[in-house]
Amino acid sequence: SVNPDLSSERQTASFSVEKLTALLDGSAEQTRIRRAVVEAIESDPVFSRENQYFQTQNERYEAAVRKAVHLQKKMREMGWTENGPEYKYIYRALSGDVAFLLHRVFMRSISVLGSDKQIAKWIPLATQHKLIGSYAQTELGHGTYLQGLETTAVFDTATQEFILNTPKISAMKWWPGDMGRSATHTVVFAQLYVHGKCYGIHPFIVQIRSLQDHSLCPGVTAGDIGPKMNFEHIDNGYLLLKNVRIPRENMLSKFCEVRPDGTYVRQGSQKINYFTMTTVRISLISDEVLTPLMKACTIAIRYSVVRRQSKLKPGEQEAKILDYQTQQEKLLPQLAAAYAFHFTNDYLQELFNRGYREIQRKNFDMLPELHALSSGFKAVITQHCTAGVDICLRACGGHGYSLLSGLPSLYTKILASCIYEGENTILLLQTARFLIKCFMAARAGQPVPPSVTYLAAVKHGKCPAKNKLDFLSPDIYTEAYQHVAVRLTSSTAAKLQDLIQSGVKKHDAWNQCTVQLVQAAKAHCHYIAVKNFAETVEKLETKAGIQKIMKHLCDLFALHGIFSNTGAFLHDGYTSAAQMDMVTASYLDLLAVIRKDAVPLVDAFDFTDKSLNSALGSYNGQVYQRLYEWAQKSPTNQMSPAYERYLKPLLHNTLSKL
């Protein structure tokens, strides 16, 4: 039975939930395929996550390995293949709670960086799981700055082998997933030395554990790096190498090769490497970042119409907490952001696909723009969505703090996305470097990529809005965002040039501008996200109420961004104080409008109760019953020896030594 406080919210939906779900999935057919995958996974008890919040790190790892192995069987049973339409839904259906994710990265590295011969040898072994792979790049003392890696691979002409070493403790490989306990092989990134000369970082396939008994290979020390904020199911590992010898053929040699005599040969373009990073950054957005925010919104919004607290009107029943303006102001902008970034992700995917086609034609022109956009949006979206999950958690009060709400684990997991695959500040600075470069080029009349052509126009106008309704016009707010992005980029470019002209060295000048460069990069991405959302809405069908509600969300996303960052818009007077008051008024009005559709808007994300794994967010809204029943299953409700050992002697005053 559905809690009436929740079911009443569904009866007044202004749009078709099913149609919106199909829009999010891409088509009704995709929705059907996704649901079939979810159904198959969730009906299989091996994939259950029910006990997850009670398990130790060891138990989580054990379960993830079991699931990974079972998944092979499941796929065969169901006829799912790696190239089939179901494949992309499997990971989401498992909520990522499965081992051997790095095995995929291992395979992709070989496919991208290996020669045809290497691909022919290793990929079938990996596909058949005759080995388990990992990917060993990051070191204890080195992350982002690849040139700083300290692991060495010295070529020994006599034996035709590379000798691998992690010469210092800071050179130890640290973090690679699946490496702490599972992997038999890994791709090690090391400084290549031939005849005493260093050729920089190269990838090498290294066996680390016996295929017979899983014991560590000679010269290899490896293990698990211990507890983390989340990812208990992954055996992130460390790896020490001491004179580990591997055959010459194990250096991945699509782009670089060491010939038997030690001659170093570089072939082909390495530009494709950047493309790999771009691929990873774009691909993580959907599963690792948007899904957790959508889940958090679902949980918090459903809970907020079931939870009643205090009276809004004297004499009435306690109010649903979502009826408080402050609660709306916390949750609804997160909901709008989830939709906004869903469409940003579509935009990036499309750009990426176009880039991929060009690259296959050996045209690398799109790479800088793709790199800048994927870096900037990786940072902006992970940061925004992480903050959003945090807000959802806190908005549920004490119950949000219980692991059983599902929100703490969503938060501790999404937080990692701000750190991995490029630390966010560094990524934003890469975007900023691109912006400054394009800004200079554009102002010099040179052609620049499409996403930054707007930087060419010098605009000193004022926002034309005359009343609060004008701020519901996408042209008005998109223009305002554009203006801010241009202003921040141009003012920082000017500061940079001033510093350099005043004699400050280039690198020092850059460092002194980085705080503002980060702001410029964020403003650029925010502008693109708003513009893209508005353009997407424009193209939607008007029927079934979809376009109307999406328009409201787009407006909210845009106005929330202005309301939360008024200084950027007020600074040079583009927006006046009176206009800012209009923004505030429109923004607060929108909250009340969207509040009416809040539950249908999260229902459209179409998460099952099992995938939410939350006592607060279930479809039927029976929150308190579920919390109570679930808590009783906690291992902390089994007998504890503490009573006999400590409490009884204390209470009976028989503590021997007291």
Add this chain to the structure above:
Amino acid sequence: SVNPDLSSERQTASFSVEKLTALLDGSAEQTRIRRAVVEAIESDPVFSRENQYFQTQNERYEAAVRKAVHLQKKMREMGWTENGPEYKYIYRALSGDVAFLLHRVFMRSISVLGSDKQIAKWIPLATQHKLIGSYAQTELGHGTYLQGLETTAVFDTATQEFILNTPKISAMKWWPGDMGRSATHTVVFAQLYVHGKCYGIHPFIVQIRSLQDHSLCPGVTAGDIGPKMNFEHIDNGYLLLKNVRIPRENMLSKFCEVRPDGTYVRQGSQKINYFTMTTVRISLISDEVLTPLMKACTIAIRYSVVRRQSKLKPGEQEAKILDYQTQQEKLLPQLAAAYAFHFTNDYLQELFNRGYREIQRKNFDMLPELHALSSGFKAVITQHCTAGVDICLRACGGHGYSLLSGLPSLYTKILASCIYEGENTILLLQTARFLIKCFMAARAGQPVPPSVTYLAAVKHGKCPAKNKLDFLSPDIYTEAYQHVAVRLTSSTAAKLQDLIQSGVKKHDAWNQCTVQLVQAAKAHCHYIAVKNFAETVEKLETKAGIQKIMKHLCDLFALHGIFSNTGAFLHDGYTSAAQMDMVTASYLDLLAVIRKDAVPLVDAFDFTDKSLNSALGSYNGQVYQRLYEWAQKSPTNQMSPAYERYLKPLLHNTLSKL
């Protein structure tokens, strides 16, 4: 041996670290006492936290009970008493990792709410631990709004007993610490019914477990609510009561009593109850909020001078990450905030002491101001410090995400402070209600409490700053903060009045202004914090470099607040865009200045390595060695059955059913 990258930072301190520590402690004598307590606790292996990050919830609980029992012995040994000067340092020395904290709340409730007779009966029993107490207020369905509690206590004249019930699942007591597994007694808050009439919420002492064998008493169902984001060591519990009978004498009756014939008598003033909440909110700031932020700053700043990443200047060694402006911009404002709020806490303590003296003289005049300030600052400080710890965690990249950094547990623990003892948004709205009331009174020429007299003045001036150095003048920035606080309060008061005059009902109008009321309350607290910091600096001794460095931190705290919230200052033109650029310039300059003293500034917090419990933050900066050695002790580095069960059959292609 100290890492040279860390020791070099200490050689150039511009001030005496020891003198600053004494200033933070209150005096050199206090520092001495604190260190003695820390030394006694940390040298005792029972109090060790070394394994904490590897332990399950059960093990953490077990250890906390063991420590609580051992602490009794320790205090006796050391001659520490509850009224002695050492007492307040014990909890900090234990990092709060101890059971029976609610036992204290149980005792305080009886002292404050009980009659002399009740105090005489229960306090000695509790002091001698002949019982273990808890405090059962919050219910599964009810938190902040006490009037909504559903537990009932019906007086039965025939037996002279109260009959207690939790009539619905939402009425179940939920969250009380020490109740899930330890407590024998608790103070239950319930709706009092006599002869069918409800008299509202009252406190009752209820025994829940046998003093003989710890079994649950008849009619009592209780247990542990399961895993939370932190506080694994605390057995937060649930409690169901079914016709539980307690004697009439168990209703705490200092203020209200039910006579044998059922007559309800109210006596004395209940205003003191508000004072109790004030006490708790102020007392948690130091141990639960400032200490975690100070620890996080210590860890992140020490790590940031040891970690080197990328090159700042071509051809040079990789740079310390604290030399990057973006890293300074993350960490140094948090450091400044830690100092700022330390002094705010002093201010609140002093105000509180004054209030306490007045209340003892039956003068309750200070209560509204104290309530408003303690509520507002509880919210502002917990929110600011929680965000600060989060920033410190992320600023340490991947290693910050490892539990061994100490940062994740600091974050997950401090986060709870935003929720408990009054949800922050609700608290800010209480402050706002006080502000609006005082604003109306002040504008009507009536007297208002000292902290809000500034609201009386109508100011339409402009910020007089002429260059960036002017923004290092406390008068300039304090005035700017004051201006914003007045503007936000007055404009929201005006909106409220406009709505009411236009026919909107009072409660609806209030709800429609709450987002802006929260902003006003925050601005008020921020203004007081800045003003208080500036006034504190003014009074400091100039010797040993203390005043100078504190002045820098005060400036940074103030300018960071403006830089992060430029819209509020630009809105009505009080600050011009040109002046805002000066703020930015001064702010960025300050980062480089304070960066030089960053390590001495965290050294002055005087945390021992054991209290930090962090692989990144140790005094000697041997980060990588410590991480590696510690990780090896993780239970995940023991044999896992996963290999035999799953990996071997997979690798050997003998998975029976594949």
